[in-house]
Amino acid sequence: MTRELYDLCGIDERLRFSPYCWRARYALAHKGLDVQTRPWRFSEKEALAFSGQGQVPVLVDGDEVVHDSYEIMRYLDRAYPESPLLGEGPAEARARFFKHYAERSLAPAILRTVVMDLFNAIHPDDRAYFRETREARLGCSFEEFHSPAKGLSQLDTALAPLRGRLEEADFLDGDAPGGADYLVFGFFMWAHCVSSADLVSNADPVYAWRERMLDLYDGLGREALRVTDIEGAYR
Template identity: 60%
Template structure:
């Protein structure tokens, strides 16, 4: 069966920056699964009508359609149980907790660092939509939300437990990356892809971890097009 991933793109179709799509891309690489991507933009809702969903990622695997990045990762574990990403039972509960931590503590800090860079990276036809929806979500203009120095301080504080863990192991999941690593990396890669802003200090263990994550799975992330290449 052919696997297809509907993947958010920016002003250049090669620029793929969604944190949730990056979770899935890393999970697919972890399992050694081949797949094709279909570039998708924010307002192309009709293209996802078959999935009864209005955002990406959407994954199709033959006749199976799966939406939501975390549910896609769960599906991949069930359909392709070799090299599990999330696990089951207690392991799953722990990685689900980490998912909530990333989404509610790390991602908002990153958004504050790169908000205006993200707007510039989006296709011009999508910028008004992006501004309207995100300003409604934050209750403030993007210019007000965008505060890189404050965002870095917020991120540094949020990543304190991650930093401690990475002082003891190469990856969050041990000697090799897995689900927790991909959840955090998705958000970090999102910011790295659209902005040249420094996210963490070079001496931070998180910086070394991110460099390692770029290289894993034959450098699938390192080879990705970023704003630096455009």
């Protein structure tokens, strides 16, 4: 049976920008597992009814249905123990730190920088839903929240511990990439796909790491469609 991953798409169904879906895609590539991605939009909740919830990523692997990027990584480690992503015990606890660090420190700074680009990358049929739900979380409009200068300053501060690690090793998990790298890099792919904003300078060790991550698995990230590749979509 074909392994399937339900993956968020934007104005073009080839535009896949969810940081959580990118986590899952890199995790599958790390395991050497083939997967067929299925484009999904926010307005297609019924398509995920079989999973018991309404968010992506959703992985269908034979009779197994798993949602949530972190749970997908845990499942892959159980079902395919070779080349662990997260490990167990203290190693898995460390991976959880990177999960929360990325979601609570990096994601808000990146969102403040690219939120209007992100909004324009979303399919027109999904924009009203996206604006209503996300502005409710933010407590203000996208236009009020959007501030690239503040976002980049916030991100620069948040990246300090990442820089420290990447001055010691090529990847967060050492000489080779692992779960910690994918948990963090998903948010860089998010920005990479929807915006042309430069999040870090090319002298930053985080930039060199991002370039290495883009090139992994035959250019999985580098070959991804960006909104800037879609004629007339980026402004």
